[in-house]
Amino acid sequence: MKAQMDILVIDDEPVITRAVQKVCAAEGLSVDIEEGGAAGLSRLKSASYRLIICDLMMPGVGGGEFLAEAARMGVRTPVIIATGYATLENAVISLSHGAIDFIPKPFTAEELLAAVRRAISCDRLKQECETAPPGALPPSCAPCPPLYYRLGSLSWAKVESEGSVVVGAGGLFLEAIEPIKTIELMKPGEETLQGAPCAAAISAAGDRHPVLCPISGRIAEVNTRAAADPALSVKDPYLEGWLYRLLPTNLQAELGHLTASGGGTP
Amino acid sequence: MKENWLKNIWLSTGTGFKLTLVVCATALLTISIFAYVNIRTHSASLLAEVERHANQLSESVRLSTEYDMLLNHRERLHESIRRVGNQRSIQRIRVMNKTGMIIYSSDAAEIGRMVDQKGESCYMCHAAGRPLERLEIKDRTRVYRPGPGASRILGTITPIYNAPSCWTAACHAHPKEKVVLGVLDVTMPLAEVDKDIRRGQLEIAVFALSAILALSLITGFFVRRLVAAPVAELVEATRRIAGGELGHTIPERADDELGLLAKSFNNMTHKLSEARLQLVQSDKLASLGRLAAGVAHEINNPLTGVLTYSSFLLKHTQDRPDLQEDLKIIVREAIRSREIVKSLLDFARQSVPRKAEADINSIIGHTEAVINSQLALNKVKVVRELDPSLPKVKADASQLEQVFMNLFVNAADAIGPAGGVITVSSSVLKLPPSAVAQVRKALCPKRHSLIDAGTPIAGKPSVRLKVTGGGAEGFLHLSALYGAGGQLCNLPSGAAGPDKFACPECGTSLNNKGVPCPACGGPTYAFEAPPWGLLEGCAVKGCGWQRWQGADDAGHLEFVELRVSDTGCGIEQENLQKIFEPFYSTKGQKGTGLGLAVIWGIIDNHGGTISVESKVGAGTTFIIRLPVSA
Numbered sequence: 001m002k003a004q005m006d007i008l009v010i011d012d013e014p015v016i017t018r019a020v021q022k023v024c025a026a027e028g029l030s031v032d033i034e035e036g037g038a039a040g041l042s043r044l045k046s047a048s049y050r051l052i053i054c055d056l057m058m059p060g061v062g063g064g065e066f067l068a069e070a071a072r073m074g075v076r077t078p079v080i081i082a083t084g085y086a087t088l089e090n091a092v093i094s095l096s097h098g099a100i101d102f103i104p105k106p107f108t109a110e111e112l113l114a115a116v117r118r119a120i121s122c123d124r125l126k127q128e129c130e131t132a133p134p135g136a137l138p139p140s141c142a143p144c145p146p147l148y149y150r151l152g153s154l155s156w157a158k159v160e161s162e163g164s165v166v167v168g169a170g171g172l173f174l175e176a177i178e179p180i181k182t183i184e185l186m187k188p189g190e191e192t193l194q195g196a197p198c199a200a201a202i203s204a205a206g207d208r209h210p211v212l213c214p215i216s217g218r219i220a221e222v223n224t225r226a227a228a229d230p231a232l233s234v235k236d237p238y239l240e241g242w243l244y245r246l247l248p249t250n251l252q253a254e255l256g257h258l259t260a261s262g263g264g265t266p
Numbered sequence: 267m268k269e270n271w272l273k274n275i276w277l278s279t280g281t282g283f284k285l286t287l288v289v290c291a292t293a294l295l296t297i298s299i300f301a302y303v304n305i306r307t308h309s310a311s312l313l314a315e316v317e318r319h320a321n322q323l324s325e326s327v328r329l330s331t332e333y334d335m336l337l338n339h340r341e342r343l344h345e346s347i348r349r350v351g352n353q354r355s356i357q358r359i360r361v362m363n364k365t366g367m368i369i370y371s372s373d374a375a376e377i378g379r380m381v382d383q384k385g386e387s388c389y390m391c392h393a394a395g396r397p398l399e400r401l402e403i404k405d406r407t408r409v410y411r412p413g414p415g416a417s418r419i420l421g422t423i424t425p426i427y428n429a430p431s432c433w434t435a436a437c438h439a440h441p442k443e444k445v446v447l448g449v450l451d452v453t454m455p456l457a458e459v460d461k462d463i464r465r466g467q468l469e470i471a472v473f474a475l476s477a478i479l480a481l482s483l484i485t486g487f488f489v490r491r492l493v494a495a496p497v498a499e500l501v502e503a504t505r506r507i508a509g510g511e512l513g514h515t516i517p518e519r520a521d522d523e524l525g526l527l528a529k530s531f532n533n534m535t536h537k538l539s540e541a542r543l544q545l546v547q548s549d550k551l552a553s554l555g556r557l558a559a560g561v562a563h564e565i566n567n568p569l570t571g572v573l574t575y576s577s578f579l580l581k582h583t584q585d586r587p588d589l590q591e592d593l594k595i596i597v598r599e600a601i602r603s604r605e606i607v608k609s610l611l612d613f614a615r616q617s618v619p620r621k622a623e624a625d626i627n628s629i630i631g632h633t634e635a636v637i638n639s640q641l642a643l644n645k646v647k648v649v650r651e652l653d654p655s656l657p658k659v660k661a662d663a664s665q666l667e668q669v670f671m672n673l674f675v676n677a678a679d680a681i682g683p684a685g686g687v688i689t690v691s692s693s694v695l696k697l698p699p700s701a702v703a704q705v706r707k708a709l710c711p712k713r714h715s716l717i718d719a720g721t722p723i724a725g726k727p728s729v730r731l732k733v734t735g736g737g738a739e740g741f742l743h744l745s746a747l748y749g750a751g752g753q754l755c756n757l758p759s760g761a762a763g764p765d766k767f768a769c770p771e772c773g774t775s776l777n778n779k780g781v782p783c784p785a786c787g788g789p790t791y792a793f794e795a796p797p798w799g800l801l802e803g804c805a806v807k808g809c810g811w812q813r814w815q816g817a818d819d820a821g822h823l824e825f826v827e828l829r830v831s832d833t834g835c836g837i838e839q840e841n842l843q844k845i846f847e848p849f850y851s852t853k854g855q856k857g858t859g860l861g862l863a864v865i866w867g868i869i870d871n872h873g874g875t876i877s878v879e880s881k882v883g884a885g886t887t888f889i890i891r892l893p894v895s896a
Contacts, residue, residue, distance in 0.1 A: 015568065105566045105570045106566055108577035109577040109581055
């Protein structure tokens with residue numbers, strides 16, 4: 001029988017792991033600490049967790065290898081990748097390798113807790129979708145349509161015939177934050193980078209959840225309906241609830257970092 | 267072997283020396299020929315003069331004695347010949363009869379002696395064996411030297427012909443058949459003439475030699491001054507520049523070819539040093555990028571500690587308002603540090619800033635509030651001269667805050683412990699379109715692009731038109747800077763200016779029909795230059811009139827100009843251009859040398875410019891211009 005703890009934090013910097021432990025413990029979450037990927041993997045053999053927070057750049061087994069090895073071991077615990085802004089591209093790639101979310105360092109206590117809560121509730125929703133009887137699927141289990149590209153379950157991009165790209169937040173991502181008070185959007189003409197926050201969903205509790213942009217580009221159009229009514233994006237995240245129309249700057253290379261949607265559950 | 271040796275010497279000497287040598291050799295040759303011909307002419311004319319004189323004298327003697335001969339007055343004849351022959355310029359006068367016997371002579375001792383027909387005085391007539399009966403005037407004289415070392419002598423033979431009075435006279439001394447009765451032989455010494463000739467030769471030779479010498483010296487002097495010295499300067503400059511001293515310039519003396527060469531050489535080295543600077547700059551930026559990535563990675567973990575703990579404390583001490591204020595500042599500044607690390611990475615990967623409508627005055631105000639207590643400690647007073655009507659600028663507020671923070675800290679450092687004043691001002695600047703408008707797109711009626719990046723003018727892609735003028739076809743390249751007048755045309759230089767314009771791709775005419783140039787009346791072209799519509803212009807050389815109505819109508823382009831001045835120590839002129847380079851620092855160990863390079867990158871990313879003015883001891887002013895409509 002594996003011991004059930006809430007969170008496993010893996011980072012080679014003690015100051016990070018202690019800080020995460022302190023912040024999470026104050027919210028009533030139990031936290032285990034490991035200082036390397038290999039130690040973390042062996043810990044997973046004897047204990048199970050609701051969430052793992054793993055650094056991307058570590059000596060020995062890094063975040064990427066950790067993800068691959070955990071998947072091979074059949075570990076289904078969601079993993080949040082924490083990394084510096086310098087390795088944005090690696091973070092984006094880690095999302096396509098099964099990480100549930102990505103949190104850029106340095107982060108505040110609020111940002112960390114928002115990501116933790118979002119990941120836990122997102123994982124719960126995923127399990128509900130898998131276990132629910134086929135006829136009684138909750139609306140948040142609506143699949144990401146075919147020909148869409150996903151940045152994990154956080155956001156999506158759809159290439160239009162003219163070469164522009166429509167982007168929006170993922171259904172599960174929004175559902176996990178519910179209820180959403182407002183969605184903060186950027187303005188037309190502004191530029192955004194793949195993996196950088198391009199919008200923020202503010203929950204009723206006041207938590208700020210950044211929407212990471214799936215594609216770099218200049219914003220050509222903003223969905224004013226979604227800005228005015230956050231519920232629209234939650235209800236129909238993949239069609240009516242889109243956020244931006246972008247003029248991409250590096251589309252082909254960036255699509256390779258995303259997951260092509262087969263129409264299944266995100 | 268010897269030839270090679272000469273060749274080596276020739277190759278190893280300087281151009282100036284060679285040029286001088288060639289000029290001298292030419293002078294030597296021409297002046298020598300001239301002198302030689304001159305000497306010969308001079309000698310010949312002197313001799314001819316003596317000859318003429320001798321012939322005249324002989325004739326006079328013959329005529330004056332003829333009557334005495336006819337009357338056979340031998341004594342009188344004798345006396346006449348003796349008197350005439352005693353003149354200094356005459357050596358001797360004698361009369362010989364047909365048999366060669368000397369009948370009369372100014373030298374009485376000779377009379378009655380026989381002359382050998384092979385002798386010098388008989389040679390002319392008797393050379394052919396049979397005596398000549400007629401002797402031309404020019405053949406009557408001869409020049410000979412009586413003995414070795416003696417001076418030359420000129421002799422004139424005048425034949426005494428038989429005349430009717432000779433055979434009809436009472437004495438009947440001469441039969442009628444005889445043609446020549448005898449000869450009159452006058453000889454004159456040439457010592458004086460020879461002396462004249464020698465003096466003339468000497469004079470000409472001296473003149474020739476001094477002319478050659480003077481010509482050589484003058485040529486040498488001017489070649490040295492006009493060719494050798496400037497060339498030596500060029501050689502020295504190339505050597506220095508090859509050695510890496512790119513700032514070296516050659517004094518531009520004159521407007522001749524060498525002056526032009528010096529000018530273009532200076533221009534070239536200037537361009538070279540600019541290019542190198544840019545290369546070094548981009549190289550440094552690349553290393554800066556690597557460094558920034560490393561720094562960002564290293565600094566992220568401690569910063570995460572600060573940010574997480576402080577935000578955690580802030581959240582859990584809401585019952586302690588005394589702590590809340592301080593904690594808020596810690597969290598805010600930690601987040602600002604995070605933004606700085608991010609922008610450093612953005613700068614390193616040349617990413618675009620996150621721009622939004624920003625009020626520069628409030629950014630300045632906010633920055634000043636953050637740093638004010640520190641400035642006050644250093645006895646630095648901040649004077650704000652902000653224009654309240656300043657338009658908003660699309661900018662990344664966080665990055666601009668960093669720019670002002672950096673400039674304030676630099677200014678405070680420059681002011682030092684004695685204290686001083688930082689003046690920060692903002693104002694609106696309007697620049698006319700002709701000063702800044704640039705043609706970025708140019709289209710023919712069939713939407714072909716006329717922009718030619720391959721032939722840049724003043725560093726910017728030019729506009730290319732196909733032109734016809736004077737029957738020849740060619741291309742006209744126009745400067746992309748509106749109204750700058752820069753153009754290149756490869757029509758033959760002799761041909762008339764272009765009068766037909768067309769698209770180089772489809773040949774559609776670009777002639778601005780019915781619109782002569784308002785400045786010079788010449789033919790004009792017109793093409794569409796988005797976003798400001800039709801651009802018209804004149805291709806007449808020296809006119810270069812252009813009208814871009816849309817750009818003119820768009821009015822002045824607006825910039826926000828921001829100045830940060832201090833009363834600090836100032837920056838030396840030679841260091842001014844270096845201060846924006848990465849890793850350049852005047853603060854020694856205190857600074858990283860990255861601050862101004864980062865600022866430069868931020869302003870550049872905003873489409874703006876930053877420049878600096880400074881006076882040592884008086885202070886430094888940084889001037890930032892940000893476009894309002896960007």
